[in-house]
Structure formats: C-alpha cells, structure tokens
Amino acid sequence: MxxxxxxxxxxxxxxxxxxxxxxxxxxxxxxxxxxxxxxEPPNILWITCEDMSPRLACYGDETVSTPRLDQLASESVRYTHCFGTYGVCAPNRHTLIMGMYPTSTGAMAMRTWKRTSALHLITDPELRALPVYEATPPAEAKCFTEYLRTAGYYCTNNSKTDYQFRPPITAWDESNAKAHWRNRPDKTTPFFSVFNFTITHESKTFKQSSPSVVNPDEVTLPPYYPDTSIVRRDLARQYDNIITLDGQVGKVLDQLKQDGLDQNTIVFFFSDHGDGLPRAKRWVYDSGIHVPFLVRFPDGKMAGTTCDDLVSFVDFAPTMLSLIQLSIPEYMEGFPFLGKQATEKRDYIFAFRDRMDPSPERIRSVRDHRYKYVRNYRTDLPYIGFLPYRDQAGIMQEIHRLKDAGELGPDQWQFTMQSKPAEEFYDTQTDPHEIHNLADKPEYSEMISKFRKVHEQFVEEHGDLGDRPETELIKDLWPPDGKQPTTAEPVLSIVDGKLQIDCATEGASIAFRQEGEKNWQLYSGPVGISGNKPIESQAIRLGWKPSSTVVLSQKN
Known part of the structure; x- marks a missing residue:
C-alpha cells in the first residue's frame, strides 16, 4: 500500500x-x-505402498522394469532423503496423520490397541499380559484431514488406517475399499485422496503373490544377508511384487487423467517404511526407514529434479496444510517442506523402535545427511527378538537355521548378537548398509558426542513416553488410574433454522448426519439443515472412547 x-x-x-x-x-x-x-485450490493425491525401500530404477536399482513409476519420477521432484519415524507401519501412520512423533503421544509400540494375532503362541506371562490401549494426543490435536475437511476438501481413504487409536469417523468423508474422489457429490469440490497398495507388504513374500519374473540368481544381496537360494527367492518375490505395484499405480494415474484432474492435482508417491524383510522392517537402519518419495506438481514445477533435503514423515501433515494455505497448529512437531509456510531445511531426522508385538525393545536414532547415531536402551536384549509373525517368512526361517548352525558370517552380526552395545555409529556414505559400527573408534568420539547431545536435546524438547513400562504409560495417557475415558455426548439443537452441536469434552471433534445419509459430516460450526429428518451425532476425542450416538428428532 x-x-x-x-x-x-x-x-x-x-x-x-x-x-x-x-x-x-x-x-x-x-x-x-x-x-x-x-x-482453484489444488487436489492432492497420495499413492502409497507398503514395506518397500527405494528399489526403483529412478533410485538407481534397475533390477525390474517399472515404467509407470519411472514416468512419474520424470514428472516429479525425487526426494533422496525421506525417512519414516519407525521401521513399521502403525507408528508411522500415526506420525503421518498427526504430524507428531509417536514418542510424544504413546503410539510407540506395534500395536497399541489390538491384541497381537500371535497371542496364543506366547508362553511368557508378562508378555501375555501386555496391555491394550490407544495412543492419546493432546486434547487440541486432530487428524490433519479434519482441517482439510473444514476447508471444504472431500477426503477419502481406500485401504488402511492403523493410527494406533481407533479411526475416528471425523477424519474422512469415506474410508473403505470403495473410497474414491469420484464419489464426491460435487465434481468441483477439491479432494484429498489416499490409495494404499499392499502388494509389497511383508506377508506377500511368504508365498509367491505376483507372477514370477525375476531370476533369484540375478538379484543383488546386501551383505547382511547370507547367500542362499531361499534368501534369493524371497528377495526376488519382493521385486516381482514391485512390478505388480507399478501397474496398480499406473491405473490410479490413468483415472486421474481420464477425469481431467491431472492438471490440478499434486501427487505424492511413497512407501510406509522400508523393505518388509529381515534387518529392514522394524529396524532403525536405513533399510527399515528410508523410503522412495516423489512429488508431482500439476504445472510441471521442478519436474525431473532431485531434492536431497532431509524429510521426515512427521513433516507431511504440516506440509499438507502449507500447500493449501491453512494455518499449522502449534502442537504439530514437524516442519513444512513445501508451500508458502515451508521452513528452513532440517539438520537431522529421528527414528525409533519400541515393542514389536510380543517383543520388547527401545532404540532411538539420529541421522543427518551422512551419519547415523543409534542409542540402544535395552542392551540386554538380542537384535532378533521373539516375533512369530515375522518368522513365517522363509527368509527368516533360513536365517534362524544358519544362526543355529553357526554358519552366518561377520557381516551378519546383527542377527547373531545376544546383546547390544549402548551406542552405534555409522557412516552411511562409506557404509550404506550400516554394518561397520564406529562407536568405539577414537577418531569419531567428538562427532558421536555431538549426535548424543542432539538426541538428548530432542528428548528434552519432545519428551519420550517410551521410557516407562506400558502399564505405567497408560496412567500418563489416562490419568489417574489408566482407565480409558469416554467422550461426552454431543448436545444438539436447532437455533434460527441451523443445527448447533456442543460437547463438554475439551478438544472433541463432532460428526453428524441426517437419517438416510451414508457418510458422516464433520461439524465445524452452525449449519443449515434441509427437511425434518432425524439427525444423529457422535463426539470423539482421540484416544478416548467415542461418545454414544445421540439422535435429535426434528418436529414438522
């Protein structure tokens, strides 16, 4: 002016x-x-897969042909340093939907609110008594999709939630196998849609799940694997499944183009964590947390470029809000890396490991562009814990067999060690597979001290709820006695022809719908209601039991 x-x-x-x-x-x-x-505000499409490291030609691995992903990469920004916070899905999905570290909300263990399917195999009474609970963020915290819905976005999720708390009905307009942007009532409504593909999941290597294309003799094994026919077979299956994934990704992109939406849609492609193979899934090494990540902008901005910035899954939620110019809540712990609110580049990413089903653990790590620091808090435990689900894999059974026979080599020490050092330190440039621990090398002592301080500063700033037994953790999440609270019932009224809903529970989100409607609407303020059909409503605070459903019968 x-x-x-x-x-x-x-x-x-x-x-x-x-x-x-x-x-x-x-x-x-x-x-x-x-x-x-x-x-027009941009549409946003997330195409996600499971349990896959950057095993793609655009990342230098040409084992299999993936033409659709290669094409997408040529039209996208290719991120080379994107990492999950955990090497397993549920804590990572919690991170993605909340923009918070699982260690801040009680979402660390895999899983928290469902019993392990292997419970009948557990003989240790302490392990059998592991509690079931929901991660409980602060009262003001929401699934980031609620902010999008309030801003007018139609939000859909076609496959998995697994957020470490029961999925709230306020998070999505649709969350089921048939969820699709095509179902939005007004075709001019902007959308955020997630399509998650499971073909690369760990379980898909337990047997041949895709057509057999890859010759096991031609796959390249990392040095932490023994070279046997079974190990090669299961890695070849992973590549076979990546071929199938490529076709699935292509179909969604084709639908986007058929609908004339590719010119106004930002496309994300990434995996929920690294490979679903031993010494990858559930671990804090890059094999478990490093993921492929592509971002395609509709105007071709930065197409075919590479970005080496450090990006963490905790940054995705604030980045989504930044892209559509919404305010970022103070409770979010990540940093937006795109949009008008993009912040300075990260210096470090942080990764974690805690209980995996019946197997206790606590590991923390810090990584910059080159070095990885690992702090083992349970030095008394072996690297390979008791995991019946993982042990269904032929490759893991083979590793157990070779371990028992004393036939694993020195580069496979992480499979044989019955205890762990307090600290590990790796140069990922010279040792990308993280098998040469430098923690006891005097020439690295000063650098290790720096990373140790970064870890301690992180804990001081964000806390770490993994520092206590889960039986005590529940009391912190649901004080004072560890009993899960219930969200207060919503109170509905019609004022001046508009529906008004209140809830006494601090921070509760509210959903409502009229009789005959399939989808729940998110309540964000007084709204006009047509007709006299009854209105039902439910209130939800994340981590608490949802309220009972309340019905308001309108009079003619």
Whole structure:
C-alpha cells in the first residue's frame, strides 16, 4: 500500500496524472486479487505402498522394469532423503496423520490397541499380559484431514488406517475399499485422496503373490544377508511384487487423467517404511526407514529434479496444510517442506523402535545427511527378538537355521548378537548398509558426542513416553488410574433454522448426519439443515472412547 507519510510526490507528477496512476495501481491490485480468488485450490493425491525401500530404477536399482513409476519420477521432484519415524507401519501412520512423533503421544509400540494375532503362541506371562490401549494426543490435536475437511476438501481413504487409536469417523468423508474422489457429490469440490497398495507388504513374500519374473540368481544381496537360494527367492518375490505395484499405480494415474484432474492435482508417491524383510522392517537402519518419495506438481514445477533435503514423515501433515494455505497448529512437531509456510531445511531426522508385538525393545536414532547415531536402551536384549509373525517368512526361517548352525558370517552380526552395545555409529556414505559400527573408534568420539547431545536435546524438547513400562504409560495417557475415558455426548439443537452441536469434552471433534445419509459430516460450526429428518451425532476425542450416538428428532 502506498504510504503518503513515507513518500513525497515528485513535483513533476501533476495531480491529475497522479490520480490516474493511483487508479491503475488500484485496478491492477484488484485484478490480481480476483485472479487469486478464482484460482482453484489444488487436489492432492497420495499413492502409497507398503514395506518397500527405494528399489526403483529412478533410485538407481534397475533390477525390474517399472515404467509407470519411472514416468512419474520424470514428472516429479525425487526426494533422496525421506525417512519414516519407525521401521513399521502403525507408528508411522500415526506420525503421518498427526504430524507428531509417536514418542510424544504413546503410539510407540506395534500395536497399541489390538491384541497381537500371535497371542496364543506366547508362553511368557508378562508378555501375555501386555496391555491394550490407544495412543492419546493432546486434547487440541486432530487428524490433519479434519482441517482439510473444514476447508471444504472431500477426503477419502481406500485401504488402511492403523493410527494406533481407533479411526475416528471425523477424519474422512469415506474410508473403505470403495473410497474414491469420484464419489464426491460435487465434481468441483477439491479432494484429498489416499490409495494404499499392499502388494509389497511383508506377508506377500511368504508365498509367491505376483507372477514370477525375476531370476533369484540375478538379484543383488546386501551383505547382511547370507547367500542362499531361499534368501534369493524371497528377495526376488519382493521385486516381482514391485512390478505388480507399478501397474496398480499406473491405473490410479490413468483415472486421474481420464477425469481431467491431472492438471490440478499434486501427487505424492511413497512407501510406509522400508523393505518388509529381515534387518529392514522394524529396524532403525536405513533399510527399515528410508523410503522412495516423489512429488508431482500439476504445472510441471521442478519436474525431473532431485531434492536431497532431509524429510521426515512427521513433516507431511504440516506440509499438507502449507500447500493449501491453512494455518499449522502449534502442537504439530514437524516442519513444512513445501508451500508458502515451508521452513528452513532440517539438520537431522529421528527414528525409533519400541515393542514389536510380543517383543520388547527401545532404540532411538539420529541421522543427518551422512551419519547415523543409534542409542540402544535395552542392551540386554538380542537384535532378533521373539516375533512369530515375522518368522513365517522363509527368509527368516533360513536365517534362524544358519544362526543355529553357526554358519552366518561377520557381516551378519546383527542377527547373531545376544546383546547390544549402548551406542552405534555409522557412516552411511562409506557404509550404506550400516554394518561397520564406529562407536568405539577414537577418531569419531567428538562427532558421536555431538549426535548424543542432539538426541538428548530432542528428548528434552519432545519428551519420550517410551521410557516407562506400558502399564505405567497408560496412567500418563489416562490419568489417574489408566482407565480409558469416554467422550461426552454431543448436545444438539436447532437455533434460527441451523443445527448447533456442543460437547463438554475439551478438544472433541463432532460428526453428524441426517437419517438416510451414508457418510458422516464433520461439524465445524452452525449449519443449515434441509427437511425434518432425524439427525444423529457422535463426539470423539482421540484416544478416548467415542461418545454414544445421540439422535435429535426434528418436529414438522
């Protein structure tokens, strides 16, 4: 804005000319504002897969042909340093939906609110008594999709939730196998859609799940694997499944183009964590947390470029809000890396491991672009714990067999050690597979001390709920006695022809729908209601039991 107090008018500009100049500036500003207002908000599509490290040609692995993902990469920004917070799905999905570290909310263990399917195999009474509970974020915390829905986005999720708390009905317009942007009632409504594919999941290597294409003799084994036919077979199965995944990704991209939406949709592609193979899934090494990550912008911005910035899953939620110019809540612990609110680049990413089904554990790690620091809090435990689900894999059974026979080599020490060092330190540039621990090398002592302090500062800033037994953790999440609270029932009323809903529980989200409607709507303020059909409503605070459903019967 022109400030007459700060700027003098040159004598040469006559009053009439100055008035014309002001008019031109005013009209130009108004035109720009109209253009900005008329610009449609972008749609956002997440195409996700499971249990897959960057085993793609665009990342230098040409074992299999993936033409659709290669094409997507050529049109995208390819991130080379994107990491999950855990090497397993549920804590990572919690991180993604909340923009918070699982260690801040009680979402660390795999899983928290469901009994392990292998419970009948557990003989240790302490392990059998592991509690079931829901991660409980602060009262004000929401699934980030609620902010999108409030802003007018139609949000769909076609496959998995697994957020470490029961999925709230307020998070999605649709969350089921048939969820699709095509189901939105108004085709001009912006959407956020997630399509998750499970073909690369760990379980898909337990047997041949895709057509056999890859010759096991031609796969490249990392040095932490023994070279046997069974190990090669299971890795070849992983590559076979990646071929199938490529076709699945292509179908979604084709649908986007068929609908004429590819020119106004930002596309994310990534995996929920690294490979679903031993010494990858559930571990804090790069094999378990490093993922492929592509971002395609509709205007071709940065197409075919590479970004080496450190990115963590905790950054995704604030980045989504930044992309559509929504305010980022203070409770979110990540940093937006795209959009107008993008912050400075990260110096470190943080990763964690805690109980995996019946197997106790506590590991923390810090990584910069080159070095990885690992702190083992349970040095008394072996690297390979009791995991009946994982042990269904032929490759893991083979590793157990070779371990028992004393036939594993020195590079496979992480499978044989019955205890752990307090600290590990790796140079991922010279040792990308993280098998040469440098923690006891004097020349690295100063650098290790720096990383140790970074870890301790992180804990000081964010806390770490993994530092106590889960029986005590529940009391912190649900004080004072560890009993799960119930969200208060919503109170419905019609005021001046509009529906108004209140809830006494701090931070509770509220959903409602009229009789006959399939999908729940998110309540964000008084809303007009057509007709006289009954209205039902439910309130939810994350980590608490949802309220009972309340029905308001409207009178004619």
């Amino acid at each position: 022109f400030n007459f107090c700060e700027h003098q008018i040159p004598y040469s500009i006559k009053p009439i000319r100055f008035a014309v100049l002001l008019l031109i500036l005013f009209v130009g500003t108004m035109f720009e504002n109209v253009q900005a207002a008329e610009k």
